[in-house]
Amino acid sequence: MxxxxxxxxxxxxxxxxxxxxxxxxxxxxxxxxxxxxxxxxxxxxxxxxxxxxxxxxxxxxxxxxxxxxxxxxxxxxxxxxxxxxxxxxxxxxxxxxxxxxxxxxxxxxxxxxxxxxxxxxxxxxxxxxxxxxxxxxxxxxxxxxxxxxxxxxxxxxxxxxxxxxxxxxxxxxxxxxxxxxxxxxxxxxxxxxxxxxxxxxxxRLPAGALAATKRALAAAESNGFDAQLALEAQMQRELGRSADYAEGVAAFQQKRAARFEGAPE
The missing domain is CATH 3.90.226.10 (2-enoyl-CoA Hydratase; Chain A, domain 1)
Incomplete structure (x- = not known):
C-alpha cells in the first residue's frame, strides 16, 4: 500500500x-x-x-x-x-x-x-x-x-x-x-x-552476498588487481561461514531451490 x-x-x-x-x-x-x-x-x-x-x-x-x-x-x-x-x-x-x-x-x-x-x-x-x-x-x-x-x-x-x-x-x-x-x-x-x-x-537472493558484491564492485573502481584479489578472499572467507552459503550448497547438492535467510515466502 x-x-x-x-x-x-x-x-x-x-x-x-x-x-x-x-x-x-x-x-x-x-x-x-x-x-x-x-x-x-x-x-x-x-x-x-x-x-x-x-x-x-x-x-x-x-x-x-x-x-x-x-x-x-x-x-x-x-x-x-x-x-x-x-x-x-x-x-x-x-x-x-x-x-x-x-x-x-x-x-x-x-x-x-x-x-x-x-x-x-x-x-x-x-x-x-x-x-x-x-x-x-x-x-x-x-x-x-x-x-x-x-x-x-x-x-x-x-x-x-x-x-x-x-x-x-x-x-x-x-x-x-x-x-x-x-x-x-x-x-x-x-x-x-x-x-x-x-x-x-x-x-529472494542471499542479502549478505548481494551487499558484499556491491561493495566489491565499488572497490574495484579504484583498487589495483592485487588489492581486489585480497578483498575477494576476505569477503569469501566471511561469506563462506554464513548460513546462506551452507543453504546454497545444500540446495545445489539436493537439486532443489535454495531458501535464503530472511527471503520472502
Missing part, C-alpha cells in the same frame, strides 16, 4: 520497496523537500532487514528532469551551487551507492540533467526503449554533476562521455543500453513490470 501522497510515494512490497518520485507536474524535478524525503526513505530501507531491494521510479510522463530551477537561491551572484550539490544531489548519489542493498531504477520518458545522473548511479537500471537521457547541463552553462562526470566516463568511456557532456544531445534508452549506461532497454509498456520482477528476484 502506498503512503499518503507527497513528493515521494513509498510502497512496501514482499521483500522490497518501491520509491516513486511524485512531482509529475514538474517532471519530478527535485527540490529540497524531495531530496530530504528520498534520502530518508533510502536510509530507512537500508536499515530494514525485511527490505532486500529498492526500486526507484518516477510518476507521470517522465522519470526525472533533474533540479527544479524555480527553487529559490539557484541564480544570482549569491547562489552557491556547490552547496546545493553537497546538501542534496551528492548526498543522494552517495546514499544510493552506499546502500547495502541493490537499487533498481526504472526509467521512462525524460531523464535529464541530474535525473540522468541518479539513474546511472543505481545498481541495475532498466530503461524504456524510447526514454530520453540528456546531459542538459551545457545548455545552462554548467558541467554534468551528481557523479555524472565519473559515471559517464566509467560506463560509456571517455570519448562518449566527452561528446555527451559537451554537446548535451539526448539519447534514447536503446542507445543508452548500447553504450553501457544502463543495463537493458525494454518496450515502454514493459519497463515497470520488468523492474518489479527483477526486485522480486533480488529479494
Amino acid at each position: 502506498a503512503e499518503e501522497a507527497g513528493p515521494l510515494l513509498v510502497e512496501q512490497r514482499q521483500g522490497w520497496r518501491k520509491l516513486t518520485l511524485n512531482r509529475p507536474q514538474k517532471l519530478n524535478a527535485f527540490d529540497a523537500a524531495l531530496h530530504a524525503t528520498l534520502c530518508d526513505a533510502l536510509e530507512d530501507a537500508g536499515r530494514d532487514p525485511a527490505c532486500r531491494a529498492v526500486l526507484l521510479s518516477g510518476a507521470g510522463r517522465g522519470f526525472c528532469a533533474g533540479q527544479d530551477l524555480a527553487e529559490p537561491g539557484l541564480t544570482g551572484q549569491e547562489a552557491d551551487l556547490g552547496a546545493v550539490l553537497d546538501r542534496g544531489w551528492n548526498r543522494l548519489v552517495r546514499t544510493i551507492r552506499d546502500l547495502p542493498k541493490p537499487v533498481v531504477c526504472a526509467v521512462h520518458g525524460v531523464a535529464a540533467g541530474a535525473g540522468a545522473s541518479i539513474a546511472f548511479a543505481c545498481d541495475i537500471t532498466l530503461a524504456a526503449e524510447d526514454a530520453r537521457f540528456a546531459q542538459a547541463f551545457i545548455r545552462i552553462g554548467l558541467i554534468p554533476d551528481s557523479g555524472a562526470t565519473w559515471t559517464l566516463t566509467h560506463l560509456a568511456g571517455p570519448a562518449r562521455a566527452r561528446a555527451l557532456a559537451m554537446l548535451g544531445d539526448p539519447i534514447s534508452g536503446s542507445e543508452a543500453a548500447a553504450m553501457g549506461l544502463v543495463w537493458r532497454a525494454v518496450p515502454s509498456d514493459a519497463v515497470m513490470g520488468e523492474a518489479e520482477k527483477l526486485c522480486d528476484r533480488l529479494a
